[in-house]
Amino acid sequence: MIFDTEERAVLAALADVIIPAGEGFPSASQAGVAAEGLDQVLSFRPDIADPLKGLLASSRGRPPAEVVAELRKNNPAGFGLLAEIVPGAYFLNPQVRVRLGYAGQGPRPIDPRPDYQDDGLFQSVLDRGPIYRATPKV
Amino acid sequence: MASQGTQADPDVLIIGAGPTGAVAAKRFVEAGMRVVVLEQGGWPDYSKARANHPDFELTMGRYWSGNPNRRQAPADYPIDDSDSDIAAVLYNAVGGGTVIYAAHWQRSMPSDFRVRTLDGVGDDWPLTYEELQPFYERVEAEFGVSGLAGDPAFPPGKGPPLPPAPLAPMGGRVALAHNRLGWHWWPAPNAIATRAYGPLRPCTQRAACMWGCVEGAKGSVDVTHWPQNVGAGVQLITGARVRRLETNGNGLVAGAEYVDREGRKHFQKAAVTVLAANGIGTPRLLFLSASSQFPNGLANSSGLVGKRLMLHPFGTVVGLFDEDLGSTHGLWGQHIHSLQFYETDTSRGFVRGAKWGLQPTGGPLSMTRGYPWGDNPIWGPNFHRDLRKRLGHSAMWGIIAEDLPEETNRVVLDPVLKDADGIPAPKLIYRMSENSKRLLEFHLQRAKESLEAAGAYQVVIAPLIRETGWHILGTAKMGTDRATSVVNPWGRCHDVANLFIFDGSIWPTSSGMNPTATIAAMSLRCAEHLVQNRRNQTSPV
Numbered sequence: 001m002i003f004d005t006e007e008r009a010v011l012a013a014l015a016d017v018i019i020p021a022g023e024g025f026p027s028a029s030q031a032g033v034a035a036e037g038l039d040q041v042l043s044f045r046p047d048i049a050d051p052l053k054g055l056l057a058s059s060r061g062r063p064p065a066e067v068v069a070e071l072r073k074n075n076p077a078g079f080g081l082l083a084e085i086v087p088g089a090y091f092l093n094p095q096v097r098v099r100l101g102y103a104g105q106g107p108r109p110i111d112p113r114p115d116y117q118d119d120g121l122f123q124s125v126l127d128r129g130p131i132y133r134a135t136p137k138v
Numbered sequence: 139m140a141s142q143g144t145q146a147d148p149d150v151l152i153i154g155a156g157p158t159g160a161v162a163a164k165r166f167v168e169a170g171m172r173v174v175v176l177e178q179g180g181w182p183d184y185s186k187a188r189a190n191h192p193d194f195e196l197t198m199g200r201y202w203s204g205n206p207n208r209r210q211a212p213a214d215y216p217i218d219d220s221d222s223d224i225a226a227v228l229y230n231a232v233g234g235g236t237v238i239y240a241a242h243w244q245r246s247m248p249s250d251f252r253v254r255t256l257d258g259v260g261d262d263w264p265l266t267y268e269e270l271q272p273f274y275e276r277v278e279a280e281f282g283v284s285g286l287a288g289d290p291a292f293p294p295g296k297g298p299p300l301p302p303a304p305l306a307p308m309g310g311r312v313a314l315a316h317n318r319l320g321w322h323w324w325p326a327p328n329a330i331a332t333r334a335y336g337p338l339r340p341c342t343q344r345a346a347c348m349w350g351c352v353e354g355a356k357g358s359v360d361v362t363h364w365p366q367n368v369g370a371g372v373q374l375i376t377g378a379r380v381r382r383l384e385t386n387g388n389g390l391v392a393g394a395e396y397v398d399r400e401g402r403k404h405f406q407k408a409a410v411t412v413l414a415a416n417g418i419g420t421p422r423l424l425f426l427s428a429s430s431q432f433p434n435g436l437a438n439s440s441g442l443v444g445k446r447l448m449l450h451p452f453g454t455v456v457g458l459f460d461e462d463l464g465s466t467h468g469l470w471g472q473h474i475h476s477l478q479f480y481e482t483d484t485s486r487g488f489v490r491g492a493k494w495g496l497q498p499t500g501g502p503l504s505m506t507r508g509y510p511w512g513d514n515p516i517w518g519p520n521f522h523r524d525l526r527k528r529l530g531h532s533a534m535w536g537i538i539a540e541d542l543p544e545e546t547n548r549v550v551l552d553p554v555l556k557d558a559d560g561i562p563a564p565k566l567i568y569r570m571s572e573n574s575k576r577l578l579e580f581h582l583q584r585a586k587e588s589l590e591a592a593g594a595y596q597v598v599i600a601p602l603i604r605e606t607g608w609h610i611l612g613t614a615k616m617g618t619d620r621a622t623s624v625v626n627p628w629g630r631c632h633d634v635a636n637l638f639i640f641d642g643s644i645w646p647t648s649s650g651m652n653p654t655a656t657i658a659a660m661s662l663r664c665a666e667h668l669v670q671n672r673r674n675q676t677s678p679v
Contacts (some may be wrong), residue, residue, distance in 0.1 A: 023522040044193045045200070068517075080508070083517070087506045088196045097192075102502055102529065105189045107342035107353075108467045110332050115304050116286065116313075116325045124317040130290045131322050133249040133256060133481055135266045 003053070008034040010056045013064040015086045025099055028090050037089030045088075051081055148174040148373070149672075151394060151408030153380050153423070155179075156234020157654055158641040158661040159414035160363035161277060163372050165665040171672075173372045174406060176396055178379040179213035179231035182360055187350025195503035198349035204229060204238045205605050212399065213377070215557035215564070217418065219604075222566035224449045226607040228416055232376060233360030235416065235608065236654065238348050240536075241329040241356050242472050242495050243283045244651035245274050245292060245659075249481060253647045257482045257489045259573075260542050260647040264618050264627035265663075271295055273659040273666075281357035281658065282335040285327030291477040300332050303341070307463045308533035309473035309496055315592035316476065326472040326495060329357030329654070337361050345498045347470040378404070381561050383411060383427040383436060383637070391436075391637045397559045410668070412629075412638045414661070417447065417610030420643045421549045422564040424614070437614070437631035437639075442624050444550055444613050446543035448648035451570055452606035453492075453537040453578050454510045455585040456499065457594030458527055466530050468498035476535075479584055480650060488576040490540040492650045494585060499532045510534060510600030533592075535585040539578045540650035542571060543612050566607075578602075609653050614643035629664035640664045 003011070015028035031037065042049050055078050059067045071079035090096055097103065116122045150166050152159045155177035166173045186201040188194040199208075204227035206214035213230040229237045248267035253260040271293070278298040287297025302325035305313055309325075316323040330347065331338035341355040354361055368374050377399040384405070386392045393407040413420045421444040427436040435443050472495030480491040499505070505528040506516055516524045552565040586597045617623025620632035625644050631637040640661040642653055649656065 018517045019521050020519060022519065023526075025522045040193075041196065044197050047200075072517075083506065083508075084196075087503055091195070091502045092192055100502060100526075100529065102466065104192055105194055105344040105346055105467065105501060107190075107344065108464075109342055110340060111304060112301070112333075113304075114301065115306075115310060116302065118310065119314075121305075121310070121313050121317065122286075122325070125290060125322065125324060126288065128290070128320060128322075131477065131481070132247050132291050132293070134293070135248040135268060136252055136255055 003038060006060070007053070007056045008038065010059050011038065014059060014068060014082060017064050017068045018082060018086045019090055025096065028086050031090050031093040031096055033086055033089040037092055038085070040092050041085055041089045048081060048085060052085060055081060146172060147407050148172045148409070150410045150412060151176070151406055152412045152414055153394060154234065154414035154416065154419065154641070155232045155364060155374060156414060156416065157236050157359050157658050159234070159412070160359035160367065161280065161658050161661040162412055162414060162640055162665040163367045164280070164363055165662060165669060167367060167370045167372050169669040171669070174408070175372060175374045176378040176380055176394060176406060177232055177374065177376050180376045181232045182237045184350055184352070187352045189344045189346035189350065189352045194346065195501050198346070202238055202349040204608065206230065212558070215561070216555055218552045218555050218563060218565035222568040223570045223604070224451065224568060224607040225604045226418055226566060226610060227605055228418065228610065231360070232364050232374065233358045236358035237360060239358070239608065239654060240348050240470055240472070240652070242652040243278070243281070243285065243298070243327040243329045243655045244475070244493055246649040246651050246656050247292060247477070247480065250647065250649040250651070253490070259489055261617070263646050264616060267293065270656070270659050270663060273663045274655060277655070277658040277662055281329045281362055282331045282338045283327060283329050283357065284332040286325045289324040291322060291324065291480065298327060300335055302326065303328060303330065303332055303469050303471065303473055306468055306473050307461070308465055308498070311459070311592040312496055312533070312588060313474055315588060316478070319591055321476060321588065322478040323474045323476045326475040328469055328471050330469055330471055331355045331357065337365070341469060343467045343469060345467050345470045345500050379559055379561070380423060381426060381559065383423065385427070385429060385431060385436070385634070389431060389634060391634055401559065410636045410638065412640055414641045416641055417613045417643045418549050418564050420639055420641055421613040422551065425551045426562065432633070437624055437633045437637060439633050440621055440624055442615050442622070445545040445548045446612040446615055447547040447549055447566065447568055447610070448541035448543055448612040448645070449568060449607045450541055450609040450648060451539045451574050451578050451602070453539065453582050453602065454600035455535045455537070455582055455589060456510050456532050456598045456600065457589030457592065458596040459531050459533070459594055462530050463533055464530055465498040465533055466501050470497055472497050472536070476588070479581060486580050488573045488580065490542065490573070490577060490650060492537050492539045492577060492581045493652070494535045494537050494581070497534050497536060499528070499534050502529055505529050508601070509603050511598060512601045514598065533589070535588065537578065537581050537585060538650055538652055539574055539581065541574050541648045543647060544571060549613050609642070609648070611642045611645045611648045611653060614639050615646055616644040617646065628667040638664065638668065
């Protein structure tokens with residue numbers, strides 16, 4: 001599904017209300033959320049294209065902060081859509097991920113060293129004794 | 139007119155290829171029995187597991203969603219949950235619920251089998267912890283469970299075959315705090331391989347256990363059982379949705395009528411039939427199999443089929459820490475568990491208890507979602523600050539609250555809703571009891587104290603969400619009295635001598651534990667009994 005320039009401009013404005021620039025991070029629009037970010041999200045989630053088009057159409061020409069506030073208050077489903085698409089696209093941006101120090105859910109093999117033995121941690125539990133109720137004798 | 143099935147006449151027909159069916163089929167085929175299994179789903183498609191791709195968090199909820207009403211896969215049937223406080227979560231595929239479970243592997247405690255005797259509510263089970271213990275040990279070997287023997291919350295005995303997952307920084311902090319408080323904790327048991335084990339590879343802590351394990355480290359039965367079962371001779375027929383069980387003039391089950399994915403009807407004969415279709419699918423099928431001989435549904439002379447539905451209300455409490463806990467990763471899964479408040483203390487204003495499991499919180503998109511964070515104002519000017527406060531710096535207690543059986547909570551056939559094959563769909567009628575509400579509130583507050591004691595500078599109690607009905611129990615009660623139960627202590631229906639139910643439907647009470655360990659152990663115990671007594675079995679042929 002094609003999103004035209006005007007639709008992307010509306011999305012960019014709404015997205016910057018949700019994720020503005022700050023603390024060394026770009027805003028949503030600066031990170032390409034309404035450009036290649038949206039295209040990426042839609043390639044993974046084509047199911048959200050139709051509802052997004054509707055939401056953008058109803059937001060056109062209105063102050064973006066007002067739209068976001070109203071969605072949060074009166075339209076949880078609509079806000080939920082934005083709250084999925086905007087950060088979803090934002091966190092696909094490689095520069096944002098580098099800045100966050102987040103490289104994805106890559107592998108972290110388990111250290112075989114048994115850390116439950118550190119500092120007598122689990123011995124303390126054993127020392128407190130059983131905490132279950134035994135099966136009653138008939 | 140249904141066509142006659144072409145499969146060889148089996149000794150046993152199993153309906154459902156989840157954990158119950160997997161464990162039973164393994165035992166039956168080991169005993170030399172001919173086994174046919176009908177499963178409405180197909181094999182899970184792990185090419186859709188995305189934990190090693192950037193879009194993981196965006197796409198995790200589609201193919202791997204546990205809510206069939208949201209997932210709407212061809213194998214799914216709709217569930218009317220409009221009259222239920224909790225929506226059902228299940229998976230229709232080879233592997234069943236284990237495909238999407240978090241693999242928290244919790245045995246029940248001895249008191250869970252004696253609820254009436256000890257606490258004056260619910261019912262006792264017609265067996266004890268001690269009777270089930272050897273079956274727990276056997277299925278733990280089958281599932282590749284990791285953990286540590288000696289947990290003082292359980293009687294002494296053999297532990298699981300694999301060493302426990304690390305406490306990780308989050309577990310270490312909370313363990314230390316619990317030691318100061320004098321509260322229980324223990325390295326958590328998981329059906330997740332910490333080392334290579336049979337078909338399982340070692341876990342790599344991607345925190346993706348519920349959304350397609352890309353490593354093949356999770357003990358889901360599509361990995362641990364079904365390939366081996368099929369190799370041993372079990373005939374597993376996928377895409378086979380059973381629409382009714384047919385009975386003969388003697389009141390015995392003659393076989394199952396099912397529909398394949400092309401809409402063709404088949405009939406599978408069976409000497410013995412075992413239902414392993416979960417706490418919704420099993421009563422649904424018994425209702426669908428009503429006849430003039432069984433007008434209220436098959437095996438339902440007690441009137442209890444579908445009733446006493448228990449769903450385990452679920453709570454979550456998240457702590458924010460200054461230190462980097464590395465909690466984007468870990469087991470999802472649990473690193474430690476606590477059973478400090480599991481046993482009844484009537485001074486709390488309720489009976490029974492809950493189990494807590496400590497787990498990571500995931501990647502950045504998970505830091506922005508309403509669950510578990512609630513309506514927290516992350517959006518706007520503070521976005522980047524709040525995101526970095528959460529990402530990798532948060533840990534989460536998941537709380538499984540025991541639900542007591544009530545006949546008003548039930549599964550019925552929906553009068554209108556049908557699945558894609560025109561078969562009436564199930565409807566849930568479920569309200570959280572006052573006891574469950576008080577229990578959960580108490581545990582949420584104690585879990586908050588736990589995380590504060592561990593150094594959390596802020597604790598968020600997550601909003602209760604509806605899509606947490608993973609544990610579907612109690613809808614075909616087990617007991618010795620045919621007037622007050624559906625099956626006997628070995629899963630055999632009181633009313634139909636060659637029909638058995640092995641799944642979680644038969645639980646008299648729900649415990650406050652994740653149920654797969656007990657579901658699997660009970661399936662093995664019931665299967666073992668059937669094998670040993672098969673020469674005495676009544677069958678229609």
